[in-house]
Amino acid sequence: MTLSFQLIAIVFFTVLLAVFYAIAYSVVAGIIENYARYYQKAELQWTGPSGMRRRRNRVLNLAILLAVSLVSAWLVVRFIVLA
Secondary structure (H helix, E strand, C coil): CCHHHHHHHHHHHHHHHHHHHHHHHHHHHHHHHHHHHHHHHHCCCCCCHHHCCCCCCHHHHHHHHHHHHHHHHHHHHHHHHCC
């Protein structure tokens, strides 16, 4: 396969996986937050969002998301598409 095909495939899978990982992260974070809120409320100790863990910086989250997506896309193209 040509280099341009590989680069186009990596870019495509990077975008695809970035969207998937962003949605998956959001869903898992919501589940964790609701789980903690439910059990704190059941014990009458709900303190509100200030008692929850702080989330990371948005720029750092975006950088991690893009790095993981790029590595995943390269692995998909290298070992699945070109195999």
